[in-house]
Amino acid sequence: MSFHIPTIEEIDKVCGIFQINEPRDLFYRAATELVDLAIRGTTSVSVAEALAILLQTWNRAYYTYRAFDNQHFSDIERLLNCHDQTLLSFRQRPIEGFCDKDEIVVKRIFQDFEKVLGPVGAAKCVSMF
Secondary structure, three states: OOOOOOOHHHHHHHHHHHHHHOOOHHHHHHHHHHHHHHHHOOOOOOHHHHHHHHHHHHOHHHHHOOOOOHHHHHHHHHHHHHHHHHHHHHHOOOHHHOOHHHHHHHHHHHHHHHHHHHHHHHHHHHHOO
């Protein structure tokens, strides 16, 4: 299967369109910044708490019939504790270095997150790293 790899210009263009049309972008930007600050240890907010903000705004439909309670929050923290070193190592690398070995690792991590957060929540959380 062949697919189009977008150029930087194409990505910039659609990002601009997205920001105009998606009012939740503010929450995404705030959560992204909070995750970054939490990883660096420069805020009192934990990475799990920053991700909770993202999940509550960008995956609200998932929680319509599921509780975001202490157990769920503990499950998120467990996932982060289990995968934090690997996720942080990806954060330090440019995407151009992504290889087949990385794909196997990311799929395993995504599957673990998906069991707790569903597919959208897993994608949002893993993409923060």
